[in-house]
Amino acid sequence: MAMFSNWIRDAREHWKEHLPKMYSEYERNGVLQQKLEEAAEQTFDEVYDLERSGISPDEAWQMVRERYLFLPEEKPY
Incomplete structure (x- = not known):
């Protein structure tokens, strides 16, 4: 999980806010850390698959990061 530590830290801050x-x-x-790790793993897997299909790493990151790590803001109601 060390390789995902930056993603997990950033996602934790995003989710909290x-x-x-x-x-x-x-x-x-008691599942916050588990959920953060799962989000990082899912992000990595999808980015990796997209890169293997010929998409640049930056483009793959842009496509995937909001699916698991940087989710849309909660509705106020």
Whole structure:
């Protein structure tokens, strides 16, 4: 998991700020770290697959990062 430490740190900060309900629920249930690691692994897997299909690393990152790590902000209601 060390190779994903920056992604996990950045996602943790993003989730805490933009997804406070989800963040609190995961923290309360003791699964926050697991969910962050899963998000990093899923991101890596998809970026890797896209790179293998000929997409540049930067483009692959841009395509995938908001699917797992940098999720859209929670609705206020």
